Amino acid sequence: MDAETLTMVFFIGGIVLMIIETIIPGGVSFFLGVSGLIVGALRWFGILDDPTTSIITWLFTSVALILAMRPLLMKYWGGDSSYKLADEDVEAMDEVVEVIEPVNADDNSGRIRFQGISWKAQTLEGEISAGQKAKIRYRNNVTWIVEPVDEIEQ
Numbered sequence: 001m002d003a004e005t006l007t008m009v010f011f012i013g014g015i016v017l018m019i020i021e022t023i024i025p026g027g028v029s030f031f032l033g034v035s036g037l038i039v040g041a042l043r044w045f046g047i048l049d050d051p052t053t054s055i056i057t058w059l060f061t062s063v064a065l066i067l068a069m070r071p072l073l074m075k076y077w078g079g080d081s082s083y084k085l086a087d088e089d090v091e092a093m094d095e096v097v098e099v100i101e102p103v104n105a106d107d108n109s110g111r112i113r114f115q116g117i118s119w120k121a122q123t124l125e126g127e128i129s130a131g132q133k134a135k136i137r138y139r140n141n142v143t144w145i146v147e148p149v150d151e152i153e154q
Helices: 003-023 028-044 052-078 086-092
Strands: 096-101 108-112 117-123 133-141 145-148
Touching: 003 028, 003 052, 028 052, 052 086, 086 133, 096 145, 108 145, 117 133
Parallel strands: 117 145
Antiparallel strands: 096 108, 096 133, 108 117, 133 145
């Protein structure tokens, strides 16, 4: 491969890698492309002549740009990220559920349907018969503690 063709490969390859960055964002292919343009320019001006030296320069320039510039780029143009602390117990409090097996305070043999799943349930006092509605107060291990729902609250 002659020197002029290799120079064009670095220029065109650099532009292609920078275009790929718009399709697959992440900041890596952009810097590989910039490095290709730098090496292409160095070859154009006659600073680099040897193909092996050109490839080694491209590799080191790429790594240097990625390590030095990517954190800065990601700081200002990074993607959106968010997180939410999920506490299902807090979100479940005061949810109205259906009692599918009688729930009482003596044992935890009663069951409710919450989020489409049958759960063990218990009351603090009294009994809630099957078919009635109950309100979740809190969870004790895997057993939901519920109370009856007043007719007014429904």
